[in-house]
Amino acid sequence: MSIEAIKSIIRDVPDFPKPGIVFKDITPLLADAPLFQSAVDLLSDRVRGHQPDAIAAIESRGFVFGAAVATKLSLPLQLIRKPGKLPYKTASVAYDLEYGSDRVEVHVDAIEDGKSYAVVDDLIATGGTASATAELIELEKGIVACCAFLIELTFLDGVKRLGARPIESLIRY
Ligand code: AMP
Numbered sequence: 001m002s003i004e005a006i007k008s009i010i011r012d013v014p015d016f017p018k019p020g021i022v023f024k025d026i027t028p029l030l031a032d033a034p035l036f037q038s039a040v041d042l043l044s045d046r047v048r049g050h051q052p053d054a055i056a057a058i059e060s061r062g063f064v065f066g067a068a069v070a071t072k073l074s075l076p077l078q079l080i081r082k083p084g085k086l087p088y089k090t091a092s093v094a095y096d097l098e099y100g101s102d103r104v105e106v107h108v109d110a111i112e113d114g115k116s117y118a119v120v121d122d123l124i125a126t127g128g129t130a131s132a133t134a135e136l137i138e139l140e141k142g143i144v145a146c147c148a149f150l151i152e153l154t155f156l157d158g159v160k161r162l163g164a165r166p167i168e169s170l171i172r173y
Pocket of ligand 1: 024025058059060061123125126127128129130
């Protein structure tokens with residue numbers, strides 16, 4: 001199954017969640033079993049190359065791909081969540097949005113000193129979420145093995161915010 005086939009099933013939804021944003025809707029991909037499986041296989045191959053000790057998946061569409069990649073590669077899965085969602089003690093990093101700021105959180109016992117983590121999300125836009133996640137992992141003394149995305153919106157140049165950390169993206173717009 002080709003990357004082009006995966007790309008063509010991702011649906012553009014203009015002006016969601018606000019005017020001017022073209023939302024990349026991955027739900028048709030998830031509903032197509034062979035194509036979803038193929039996307040997970042391809043993403044897993046990219047992640048495997050960086051030999052991470054674990055996967056760190058970003059809420060919430062990142063959970064879908066992160067969990068699938070973790071299972072495929074038989075790796076532990078850790079969850080990076082929006083504020084107030086994780087039940088145990090957390091560490092967090094704040095990041096700027098167009099208006100205001102947001103935060104990513106992780107359980108304080110989730111990231112092990114010196115272990116490497118592949119950050120997985122569905123999409124990188126401005127790179128704010130992924131760079132805050134990478135900083136959080138490093139704050140907790142983990143190593144970022146790579147940041148892997150199904151989709152990269154190249155025109156927003158989000159990868160710049162990830163600095164020298166290795167990037168993998170399957171589909172680029
Ligand atoms: P950013 O922090 O700007 O890189 O935004 C990345 C996060 O926002 C990811 O978790 C995406 O799921 C979501 N996101 C941002 N822009 C879009 C878009 N155009 N279509 C779908 N999801 C998006």
